[in-house]
Amino acid sequence: MTEAVSEDEGAVPDVRRRDFLNIAAVTFAGVGAGAVVIPLVNQMNPSADVLAEASIDVDISAIESGQSIKTSWRKQPVFIRNLTAKEIAEANKVPMSELRDPETLADRTKPGKENWLVTLGVCTHLGCVPLGAAEGEDKGPYGGYFCPCHGSAYDTAARIRKGPAPLNLVVPPYEFGTDTKVTIG
Ligand code: FES
Numbered sequence: 508m509t510e511a512v513s514e515d516e517g518a519v520p521d522v523r524r525r526d527f528l529n530i531a532a533v534t535f536a537g538v539g540a541g542a543v544v545i546p547l548v549n550q551m552n553p554s555a556d557v558l559a560e561a562s563i564d565v566d567i568s569a570i571e572s573g574q575s576i577k578t579s580w581r582k583q584p585v586f587i588r589n590l591t592a593k594e595i596a597e598a599n600k601v602p603m604s605e606l607r608d609p610e611t612l613a614d615r616t617k618p619g620k621e622n623w624l625v626t627l628g629v630c631t632h633l634g635c636v637p638l639g640a641a642e643g644e645d646k647g648p649y650g651g652y653f654c655p656c657h658g659s660a661y662d663t664a665a666r667i668r669k670g671p672a673p674l675n676l677v678v679p680p681y682e683f684g685t686d687t688k689v690t691i692g
Pocket of ligand 1 (some may be wrong): 659
């Protein structure tokens, strides 16, 4: 004669089996997440050539007032411009209320070195390289830089003044090592 199993007696093993299955699933998920995270972390580590370009030193001694140079940092173009007194005055007289991305020239330069404007040469609309850094290039209606792709115009502090770009040209991290050497990055 088969012994009847009460409901209570039958419930205990069921619960334990479910617990085991849940624990097994969680443990598997944990291992799975670990296995995915490690390659992602490895991918985020900078490669040797990126580390080598983490910062660059630029000799600015030959850039005369009114001239600019183009260089490159982390595979992005960088403009370094030696602003004239007139260009500085033009930037400083613009009311903040007229700016789409309000920043003063002082905000975008180093104290005592307002004439040195260091920016990425990357339009903040869709990333074209604006004109205006090389000799004879179109500086646009505000005398700074002009993006030929869709007509964004930047002023002498490289602030966006007209066209579809939403933001000023980005000022990268940089320091003056000496009066004639800038370290970018
Ligand atoms: S990318 Fe410069 S205006 Fe569009």
